[in-house]
Amino acid sequence: MRLSNRCFAVTGLGYRAPWSVNAGFITGDETTLIIDTGANAAAAATIHGYATTARPSNRLLALDTERHFDHIGGNGYFRARGIDVYGHASIQRTEDEFRAEISEFNGEISNPARRSRQESQVFYHGASLANPNRPITEDFRMELGNCEIEVLLTPGHTPSNISVYAPSDGALYCGDCLTNGYLPNLDAGPIDDWRVWLKSLERIAELAPRIIVTGHGPVATGDEVPRMLERVREILQQSIEAGRSPTS
Numbered sequence: 001m002r003l004s005n006r007c008f009a010v011t012g013l014g015y016r017a018p019w020s021v022n023a024g025f026i027t028g029d030e031t032t033l034i035i036d037t038g039a040n041a042a043a044a045a046t047i048h049g050y051a052t053t054a055r056p057s058n059r060l061l062a063l064d065t066e067r068h069f070d071h072i073g074g075n076g077y078f079r080a081r082g083i084d085v086y087g088h089a090s091i092q093r094t095e096d097e098f099r100a101e102i103s104e105f106n107g108e109i110s111n112p113a114r115r116s117r118q119e120s121q122v123f124y125h126g127a128s129l130a131n132p133n134r135p136i137t138e139d140f141r142m143e144l145g146n147c148e149i150e151v152l153l154t155p156g157h158t159p160s161n162i163s164v165y166a167p168s169d170g171a172l173y174c175g176d177c178l179t180n181g182y183l184p185n186l187d188a189g190p191i192d193d194w195r196v197w198l199k200s201l202e203r204i205a206e207l208a209p210r211i212i213v214t215g216h217g218p219v220a221t222g223d224e225v226p227r228m229l230e231r232v233r234e235i236l237q238q239s240i241e242a243g244r245s246p247t248s
């Protein structure tokens, strides 16, 4: 969906129940930056198709908002087409980890006959592991052609979390730093990470975005933005006080 002059979201890409995962892209006059590559090759092809159609003459770049496979499973699709993928320098996933992800995915198939036939292979058909080839270690600005965007470190959910802000359109892509409708996933790190996460939320609040594409859930606009920020902040605060995540 088109969110603004330059910003688009590709929402509801398949993942595992009850989750769907989002991606998006920002179109400058010369370059289109894709944010997140989906969980599998089919998602990557969908994102690639929309991004190419929106501005066919643009060069494409991609960026991962974090290390989890629901956001980077499509990296191989983009790298195979010579498209550079930015991501936090700590994203160095291994083939063993990718195989474990597929096997965990398979284990969640409820029908035993489908599980024993390894039908997760259908979901991951054509997907291959590729780590980002453009490591990010600090905040920076990127020029997309009459459109300068900000790439910001927003750790917390994982230490590798990154957000992208397009000031011209007031649109922020923040991956799983925020989730809309879903409980945020606090189970990927310890309490110290949750405290860091609160600081990242402060950073986001200071930007005062008008539109937020979260890692999961509907795009937030207008009054929903501060409401969603406050809801995730409260869950983090309560979890820090209780010493446990809401989903542990």
Ligand SMILES: [Zn+2]
Pocket: 021, 068, 070, 071, 176, 215, 216
């Ligand atoms: Zn996610």
